[in-house]
Amino acid sequence: MTTTNKTVPVHRDVKAELRQQAEEMRQTFAKRGTLVVNVLSSPGAGKTSLLEATARHWGDRRRMAVLVGDLATDRDAQRLAPHCPVEQLTTGGACHLEIPLVKQGLAKLGSNDFDFLFIENVGNLVCPASHDLAEHVRVVLLSVTEGDDKPGKYPKMFRTSQALVVSKTDLLPHVPFSLDAAIRDARQIQPDLTVMPVCSLSGEGLEQWCRYLDDQRKDMIAKSVTDEVRVAV
């Protein structure tokens, strides 16, 4: 095929539009008092189990909802449905979630009246790191069975997260995993990372994780009020 060199006309900067939408949604959620948490990890690191355990821990004391992303099936939504409002986002093969699918899920959820909205991303330690889903907090899970060398090998995921949940800690006696080495490796990439070891099956560490979420929500609400006062002045 022969062709001349020319500038390809681009209709819109789609990525900038999505970033803008995410920023607006983040502010709207903050004003409403809903902390949005983007939950990321490799496949099978325990995202759904952590959210099940969180819902069980809180019971009626917090209002939480989940949007759960997968390439195919609604298996995770079925697991979460007994515990809280949930909508499955099926990407049809795509390796991460983006804002338009999140918006569809929100419309299906109906109510907006939540203290916490968790977005459980597609299991993938690479691509989801590059997409802002309007979250206030980004949490990456690393299960002890994956090995303590993973942060350095998947740096963007850890660099863009505020918290690291080290999951499946009940398996520590059976696997070659040093908690210290994993934390050191992760903090070399992101020094401010909050690290929380959790076992969703036994409930160990869950109290600390739920307290972290409450604190993040309080901070967000305080900041949102300050921002509004600043705008009003």
Add this chain to the structure above:
Amino acid sequence: MTTTNKTVPVHRDVKAELRQQAEEMRQTFAKRGTLVVNVLSSPGAGKTSLLEATARHWGDRRRMAVLVGDLATDRDAQRLAPHCPVEQLTTGGACHLEIPLVKQGLAKLGSNDFDFLFIENVGNLVCPASHDLAEHVRVVLLSVTEGDDKPGKYPKMFRTSQALVVSKTDLLPHVPFSLDAAIRDARQIQPDLTVMPVCSLSGEGLEQWCRYLDDQRKDMIAKSVTDEVRVAV
């Protein structure tokens, strides 16, 4: 920005070129007697450990080399270096390997005189499924800690593989994982999948895995000879 609708001129069909290159490389390797194995899985499912165990099992009886892909660091190459010729392919953030990086690795390996060339892909159960790396056999690892529900949730990876290694079987007593359920789920997507449970640390199942590789290599050589005779006739 306003613009008129027009067809965007495309200089080359890059994907078709890569597929063509992969096909030619596959034939060249087959004539040389080198079985190329693309090894895929989630992060931390045990790809490097399986290749270490394979190299130890064979010792000098087979000539094997590894190209190992990662977003960052050369940690996996360092682990494999004591056992066999290895080159690290660093994608610089990209979520999968492609043919041009494989070619660079091959050039660095120097010798082409191997019975087996393993390409350890980036740890990612989604994106690498869409890229032909000139392999004769595609093997997906699923560790028992990831859960038996993964095949249906990541269907393309399992549909495009010829073999499934269920890894970390030493942890079966400690995790909620049904081998039967995982195999049933995977075979619903790919009925011809060869399934091999393996524990790389204890060596359980390694004999069967290495025999499978030998059989695949013999089949490839036999087929390659038949193809040449057919062309000659």
